[in-house]
Amino acid sequence: MSENLNTKNQNYDENQIQVLEGLEAVRKRPGMYIGSTGPKGLHHLVYEIVDNAIDEALAGYCSQITVDILEGDVIRVSDNGRGIPTGIHPTEKISAATVVYTILHAGGKFGGGGYKVAGGLHGVGASVVNALSEWLELTVKDGKNIHFQRFHNGGHYDEQMKIIGETTETGTTVMFKADPTIFEETTVYEYDVLLRRLREQAFLNAGVKIVFSDLRNKDEIVSETLHYEGGIRQFVEHLHNTRELTPLAEEVIYVSGVQGDSTAEVALMYNDSYNELILSFANNIHTTDGGTHETGFKNALTKVINEYGKKFNLLKDGEKLLGDDVREGLTAIVSVKLTDCEFEGQTKGRLGNPEVRPFVENMVMEKLMNYLEENPAVAREIFDKSQAAQRAREAAKRARDTARRKSAMESASLPGKLADCSERDIERTEIYIVEGDSAGGSAKQGRDRRYQAILPLWGKMLNVEKARIDKVYGNEKLMPVVTALGTSIGEDFDITKLRYGKVIIMADADVDGSHIRTLLLTFFFRFMRPLISNGNVYIAQPPLYKVSRGKSEKNVRYAFSDEERDKYIDELKDNNENVKIDVQRYKGLGEMDPEQLWETTMDPERRTMLRVTMEDAVKADEIFTILMGDKVMPRREFIEKNAKYVGELDI
Ligand code: 1YM
Numbered sequence: 001m002s003e004n005l006n007t008k009n010q011n012y013d014e015n016q017i018q019v020l021e022g023l024e025a026v027r028k029r030p031g032m033y034i035g036s037t038g039p040k041g042l043h044h045l046v047y048e049i050v051d052n053a054i055d056e057a058l059a060g061y062c063s064q065i066t067v068d069i070l071e072g073d074v075i076r077v078s079d080n081g082r083g084i085p086t087g088i089h090p091t092e093k094i095s096a097a098t099v100v101y102t103i104l105h106a107g108g109k110f111g112g113g114g115y116k117v118a119g120g121l122h123g124v125g126a127s128v129v130n131a132l133s134e135w136l137e138l139t140v141k142d143g144k145n146i147h148f149q150r151f152h153n154g155g156h157y158d159e160q161m162k163i164i165g166e167t168t169e170t171g172t173t174v175m176f177k178a179d180p181t182i183f184e185e186t187t188v189y190e191y192d193v194l195l196r197r198l199r200e201q202a203f204l205n206a207g208v209k210i211v212f213s214d215l216r217n218k219d220e221i222v223s224e225t226l227h228y229e230g231g232i233r234q235f236v237e238h239l240h241n242t243r244e245l246t247p248l249a250e251e252v253i254y255v256s257g258v259q260g261d262s263t264a265e266v267a268l269m270y271n272d273s274y275n276e277l278i279l280s281f282a283n284n285i286h287t288t289d290g291g292t293h294e295t296g297f298k299n300a301l302t303k304v305i306n307e308y309g310k311k312f313n314l315l316k317d318g319e320k321l322l323g324d325d326v327r328e329g330l331t332a333i334v335s336v337k338l339t340d341c342e343f344e345g346q347t348k349g350r351l352g353n354p355e356v357r358p359f360v361e362n363m364v365m366e367k368l369m370n371y372l373e374e375n376p377a378v379a380r381e382i383f384d385k386s387q388a389a390q391r392a393r394e395a396a397k398r399a400r401d402t403a404r405r406k407s408a409m410e411s412a413s414l415p416g417k418l419a420d421c422s423e424r425d426i427e428r429t430e431i432y433i434v435e436g437d438s439a440g441g442s443a444k445q446g447r448d449r450r451y452q453a454i455l456p457l458w459g460k461m462l463n464v465e466k467a468r469i470d471k472v473y474g475n476e477k478l479m480p481v482v483t484a485l486g487t488s489i490g491e492d493f494d495i496t497k498l499r500y501g502k503v504i505i506m507a508d509a510d511v512d513g514s515h516i517r518t519l520l521l522t523f524f525f526r527f528m529r530p531l532i533s534n535g536n537v538y539i540a541q542p543p544l545y546k547v548s549r550g551k552s553e554k555n556v557r558y559a560f561s562d563e564e565r566d567k568y569i570d571e572l573k574d575n576n577e578n579v580k581i582d583v584q585r586y587k588g589l590g591e592m593d594p595e596q597l598w599e600t601t602m603d604p605e606r607r608t609m610l611r612v613t614m615e616d617a618v619k620a621d622e623i624f625t626i627l628m629g630d631k632v633m634p635r636r637e638f639i640e641k642n643a644k645y646v647g648e649l650d651i
Pocket of ligand 1: 049050052053056077078079081082083084085096097100172173174
């Protein structure tokens, strides 16, 4: 606070003290404003600034937004809008633009005349970004003058905003460097992460043009223009393309409506897969847990397709398609823009506004019904697909009932190969799912039988990406997993029935092991998703090498990477040049004896495991569709691109 202020007015001193108190609050609790100080929070800084430029574009004053990552992970965002007002603010006695960048909650845009729609931090974003930056430079062109101000160390400034030149252009440019003392983990941006979000924003705001470039490496400049006149229609097409899915009909169905100050739009398309993907947004914010807009859409879709079936006598009396039937193979975007969004739930990922459900529901019912009547061929295809899903659901139900009857008749319903644990408290229990009989044998002998259960897998694996649920019920490899976990699958999934707190996949560190891991993860993702979002799924990390010197137990080290192996070799040599170090490479779990397996991979005191998390269900869906789908090219591309990331599993 003892900054050397270049001010002539006592007001400015007081002002800066007040300002810095506000920004200091942000620096003390960054998580409250941007969620975290990890990579996610870091990228959030960019979104906050871009959001302001998008608001300006939506207000109709800006046609292009440029986003650059510069050397040293400096971000530059530029727009050709009106430019943030630079006049002296009536009560704060400093430039309005300075107010926007230094006063928390200046986002109300000075009350009145602001935008009808605001997302993100509702405009407080600019000052939050400034508070969390090592430095930030703001340039505003107002058609006459170029105004400039520099901030440093989280919003401090030595000089007020000043004119540095003349111009006939208008617009705002913001350049900033995230503060490494706040973002301790990393201040390096991931191009793909920013690209994904910028592209999403370009889809959601039809016509807005965003030019995004990575200029960090002069030899490898990457640039992308994101500009979609078709808006969310093109979003749906994009989701089909990236997943290499085959659409059912050629064009995307699009409906929209207005009610007062609110707008709603829906784009949808079917494909020949069995999965549904609905992404919903409120004021451009992804509502990961859905909410009233999504419910309204789903209700309408079910009603319309049933009504269509009745009207054309395609449904027998009393026959009814359920939501899951009409959503099989559906890709849809639901986007609403409201004056005031209420976000609910622990992660604020669900839209709560009750009036939105009937608004979306009625709009979609009316317009989609019209569409289907005007496009009978498309309508018939959608209906037939839904009916096929319904028939499969009934077949699955029969299979399930048979499975249930069978298990009720068998005295012990748990799978025969399961070596269960004695403890029942799921806070403490864990199950190792192990591929291969020899590894299974070692694991059974090496485990702590009080709380560790072992389930060896055998038989032919089903590629669940290409199977409906009825196939799972008949699969000899997956059913033991289902019965051992106790939760059932799909609609019947019940996490309260889970028999083990940790579900640990243990497979070899080779190609086959990786295949079985992927298949099991896909299975959990498609049929037991809450298991993943709840954080119950883990991947065991067996060591790659055993490094030892002589026979003493004291001189044995297990290495999980080549670097670690070399480090242990040096450590055990202890500067004695001639000493012999033994390095054993484990080709598979089966090579380890029970004791080694326990020490290195299963002992809770010593093991390392990866917890599988689901940061982004959309990305995960894309990954699984690519990894397990029919198309070879995208799979190879994905694997090549991501090979370096193997080891951290964040689907
Ligand atoms: C690179 C980031 O922030 N552009 C931007 C911001 C504003 C305006 C124009 C703007 C808004 C209004 C009137 C209004 C903002 N202004 C304010 C505030 N790009 C970027 N472009 N004139 C210009 O809302 O009425 C906050 S953001 F509060 F000063 F009006």
